[in-house]
Amino acid sequence: METAIGRSLYAHVIIKLLQGPIYSDDKAAWRDLEVWKSSIQEYFGKIGIDLVISEADGFARIVQPKEAEDEENPLPRLMRKQTLNYETTLLCVILRQMLEEFDIKSEGTKLFLTQKDIKEGIELFYKEQTNKSKLWKELSRPINSLMNIGVLKLTREDTVNKDNNQYEVKRIIKALVDNEKLEEIKLKLEAHANTIQSE
Incomplete structure (x- = not known):
């Protein structure tokens, strides 16, 4: 119409x-x-x-569904795949896990986290303080990456203390990282984190 x-x-x-x-x-x-x-x-x-x-x-x-390799006249890709680095992938998995736990507890429909909450989640993957400190210092990078693809939305900004910045975890993350993918990535990240800490 x-x-x-x-x-x-x-x-x-x-x-x-x-x-x-x-x-x-x-x-x-x-x-x-x-x-x-x-x-x-x-x-x-x-x-x-x-x-x-x-x-x-x-x-x-x-x-946009993936086309078969032998298909004639394939359509151009409307949406380009974005490759996330280790830190951004780690943060994505942590947020997906936190959303899963939030849903199990049935505390509401929207998950809001402060930057301090995110740091505490990251601690589970980093035992060495030097590695944690380095990631915390550069935490704005993976956060900005996830904001750019719509996984995080800044809902409160504190210009004095970034730890008080608040973000909403958008539920599109469940489409990007399903339960099977979540477990697969977690195993890889844990192995990678162990490698880093043993160096």
Whole structure:
């Protein structure tokens, strides 16, 4: 369905999805997504993109399926894969684990952590104080990386003491790191951390 000027009534939802995930707390966009879901799925389907909606976790995103290597005329990639370094991957796994524990305790729907909370989580992987201190000093880098890909959102900033900065852990992290992947990465990170500490 289109408006008088030819623009579809759900164009704003499509644009938001191209920009990143839509969350259920964006009530207007979420409502329109639910109303026009079939039309939006059809639109993206025509260009080889899947619309994935997680009702349980309250987010929707678009995913470009991996094409077979022998497929003729493969489509260009809309979304480029981002390679995360060790520190960013470690932080991502720690946050995913903390969200899992938060959900088990049923303390609410949104997980908020201060930078101090994040540091305490990192301590489990680093026994040597020198390694912890180095990571703490550079903690802004992996935090910024996860903010850039929408995993973290700064909700309170303290310009005097960064330990008081507060972040929301966005539930899109569950799509990026599922339970099986979580366990796999944790084993690799633990092995890597042990290697670092034995040097």
